[in-house]
Amino acid sequence: MTDAIEIRHNIHPEMARAMDSEALRRHFRIEALFVPGAVRMTYSHIDRLVVAGVVPLADPLPLPTPRAIGQARFFDAREGGVINIGGPGRVVVDGQTYPLAGDAALYISRGAGEVSLSSDDAADPAQFYMVSTPAHKELQTQIVDGARANRLELGAQETANRRTIFQFLHPEVIETCQLTMGLTRLHPGSVWNTMPAHTHDRRSEVYLYFGLPEGQRVFHLMGEPDQTRHIVMANGEAVLSPSWSIHSGAGTSAYAFIWAMAGDNKDFADMDQLRIEDLK
Numbered sequence: 001m002t003d004a005i006e007i008r009h010n011i012h013p014e015m016a017r018a019m020d021s022e023a024l025r026r027h028f029r030i031e032a033l034f035v036p037g038a039v040r041m042t043y044s045h046i047d048r049l050v051v052a053g054v055v056p057l058a059d060p061l062p063l064p065t066p067r068a069i070g071q072a073r074f075f076d077a078r079e080g081g082v083i084n085i086g087g088p089g090r091v092v093v094d095g096q097t098y099p100l101a102g103d104a105a106l107y108i109s110r111g112a113g114e115v116s117l118s119s120d121d122a123a124d125p126a127q128f129y130m131v132s133t134p135a136h137k138e139l140q141t142q143i144v145d146g147a148r149a150n151r152l153e154l155g156a157q158e159t160a161n162r163r164t165i166f167q168f169l170h171p172e173v174i175e176t177c178q179l180t181m182g183l184t185r186l187h188p189g190s191v192w193n194t195m196p197a198h199t200h201d202r203r204s205e206v207y208l209y210f211g212l213p214e215g216q217r218v219f220h221l222m223g224e225p226d227q228t229r230h231i232v233m234a235n236g237e238a239v240l241s242p243s244w245s246i247h248s249g250a251g252t253s254a255y256a257f258i259w260a261m262a263g264d265n266k267d268f269a270d271m272d273q274l275r276i277e278d279l280k
């Protein structure tokens, strides 16, 4: 069942208020994304985000098109962003090879046909993370590397939130239809992301937490600003953030995360900033 897709339905914030830890985890957390030799996909009805993990071993893995996608081929009406958090690998899109590793993202345009993913070394496999959203026009499939990305230095050591943000799929860097995507690395000793927190009703967001040392966890904060909840996240797990939810977190150590957004605009700064003292 490597090609199965899991469907996540929309949750009204009033329902989230009543959820216990188990229900919050079942509806919002995406686990087991990186299974050796497998493609794992989740389809969320928040902005129709598809979240996938692909770990090829000796053989390349073709990207499947589950029935939920509603098209003959995965990218017939979608775009996607791929970041590799594992060993070196490559993505082949219609015969063109894109080597992918480290701080870089591959943008895959609507209209791409055959997509297959490989690891250079099965003993150190690639771990491809992909987020895909509906797309209305064809653009240019291309790699955005760390040098091309917008780079922001945010936070401070004193508030334990010093972090470097790479904006790979960002309007100042590359044209996409609605997807924005990037990677944030916490500096050693910093543990907080996105505090003060924000919401953005115009967009949904999904976080993938990674680079977390063995035995450590991130307490991901979600919920309406005056009804916050937490989900304890392990390395390599993603969490869905509907438009009504904050998305912030504190780790028991430093970590990194990949964020991706989709919705009515691609304006990263269009956030409704919250004051820490207003959170409940």
Ligand SMILES: O=C[C@H](O)[C@@H](O)CC(=O)C(=O)O
Pocket: 163, 165, 183, 184, 193, 194, 195, 205, 247, 259, 268, 271
């Ligand atoms: O809307 C923007 C997203 O929440 C993230 O980009 C925040 C983030 O990467 C950070 O503050 O470190």
Ligand SMILES: [Zn+2]
Pocket: 198, 199, 200, 205, 247, 271
């Ligand atoms: Zn956000």
